[in-house]
Amino acid sequence: MHFDLNTIWFILVGVLFTGYAMLDGFDLGIGALHLFTKEDAERRVMLNAIGPVWDGNEVWLVTGGGALFAAFPNVYATVFSGFYLALYLLLAALIFRAVAIEFRSKRPERWWRQTWDIGFAAGSIVSALLIGVALGNIAWGVPIDEHGEFAGTFLGLLKPYPLLVGVTTVALFMMHGAIYGVLKTEGSLHDKLRRWAMNSIIFFVICATMLTMATLLYVSHMAARVRENPWLFSVALANMLAIANIPREFHHGNDGRAFLSSCAAIITLMALFALNIFPNLVYSLPNPENSLNIYNAASSSKTLGIMLIIACIGVPVVIAYTVCIYWIFRGKVKLDRMSY
């Protein structure tokens, strides 16, 4: 593999979606865990743990989508029109979730808050599930015709393997969200979240094991590159070590490092996914020759070059102030009159 512009853009789009998974992942995870506590004060603390950042985290999805459009317009067109209903369900879930966040604490009545809490949790779980199902379909392969158009159906997207990826994504985000929650809370909620983090690690490990077996048995092309380049197994190993490190860091009271381990787990998972689909972006099943790859789906080299300059200026600046903002909002959540 040599580093031409197309490869660089494959990596950059990957970085943006990984950034999304790492950041909005914990927002969705907090949402998925929201109903586990019955106490209003604790629910508010969890909501306000993501309060200042969830909006910005969703921008990673917007920018990832924009980068995909600019760099690989054929993939953007084929996948977005092909996964039509699934995407509208995802949009509906994301919007409903945003509305619930804004709305739940505006009135004190129990039925009011309970309703929006259910909306927040359901919106988060459905979003995580659909993102996973979409990723699962890309891994499994989708029917593509000779013009590069999607040739399948909505129900065809709901095969067992993509659904398993969806459930695994929910588990991963729950784990990630719980660990973020541990970092941002104190007292009894802190202890609860730590317990949920441990449980969701178990949930995730069970899902991930099943997913790995299913991949090796039924989706052999998704293990081909690691099979051919055994040293790449180190990425899978790094993923396992990162997960195993989380309970260890908890034990030593290093909640921050536990969170970083969880981030590392997401990064290595995305890296494994990217390594195995490369150079394809959408694997075509049953006709692999129709696959959309980083060359037949790409914009012109001229545009990829211009976009690279834009990314080189923009991305470091974005990362710098994102870090600053997380630094400003470091520490435990305190409810005040600006809180949700």
Added chain:
Amino acid sequence: MDVLTLSRIQFGATAAFHYLYPPLSIGLGLMLVIMEGAWLKTGNTLYHQMARFWTRVFALTFAIGVATGIVMEFEFGTNWAAYSRFVGDVFGSALAAEGIFAFFLESGFLAVLLFGWDKVSRKWHFFSTCMVCLGAHFSAVWIIVANSWMQTPGNGYHIVVHDGVPRAEVTDFWQVVFNPSSMERLSHTVCGAWCAGAFLVVSVSAWYLLKGKHLEFARKSLKVGLTVALLASLLQAVTGHISAQGVAKNQPAKLAAFEGLYNTTSNAPLTLAGWVDEKNEKVVGLQAPALLSFMVHNNFHDRVTGLNDFKPEDRPPVQASFQFFHGMVAIGFTLIVIAALGFLYFRHGSLHERRWLLWILVFSVLLPQMANQLGWFAAEVGRQPWIVYGVLRTPEGFSKILEANVVLSSLILITLIYFLLFAVFIYLLNDKIQHGPDDADLKPSGKLAIPGKN
């Protein structure tokens, strides 16, 4: 209905709903910079209270803007796949640049603006406010660049055929950014956004005066609001005139439809209001002789191109373009009158006695929104039958693999969600207005309480 019609309805509806919010974010962003800047300069904590109150309203409009914006970005791919394949090389870059340069800036610093009052110093907070405002303006820059390229593609691209399928590719990025209409349309759009923000501030403050509540707060807000409203609505007329001259030059069929002009004529008359009789190809209404020639060419004689110079299949819908355009212009001039009256009586010190004018100011908030909507409709309907002017027709752009019932379901789903969203917006906006400015905000707390500390 067929997939094309449904997709057009869905895109039009989602764009119209989305476009209620970004102008408010841009306009309020500017108001926040002015208010917080005035606080830092004068030390008058009333300005601090104002900045805090309007920040809460800003957060609301921003959140809905993001939620509905994601739909817009996905929609190009879901419903307009053929268009996306054709323009991705050019149009996609502008969207990606918008994400990287504008949205991150806006959403990142919004966290500090909204939740960081007590966590950072005054100057840092003000810096964050400026960055949010800048981000909001950047988002206008890139989306207008993208849309203007669809209106006036210019010379920055060429058509390349891959495997028998043509598509547009960039040859000169700066010519795409500075395409023939981007800067004039940007200035016109941004002025419209400033009007939207300023008139919201004016409306709420006028209502407080009418109700005899928060009087000091309302007067100070009115002062800032009316000043910006007057300047922005005047600038709006100037940029509108420049934009219309650009349309005459770059999209003559569109200008002819705006004015209902069928035959190319010298001394062309300007219709102030009227109705297009499409069958007999003439306009019935109030006309000023030779004024259109003057508006377009700066002299009363020169010829203005009429619709009959274009083949019937290359003409936009005339009646709709005409009415949208004239509605926008009429509202634009009404806004100047309202802002000027408000400003003069405010300076005179007698605004609070003129309840009729205060009531007009309360409802004036709807006008910039209507003008912004009509302006977009005029711009987009006037571009028809093209999706990229002169290059790609709208029926060539939609996703051919979709079925009508699928698009209908997404249309119903999105409509329901947007009704919910709109209800939430009105409820929360009303809640914030009823609650009013917080008296506790007259005393800055935390690090903000220390003047001059960085």
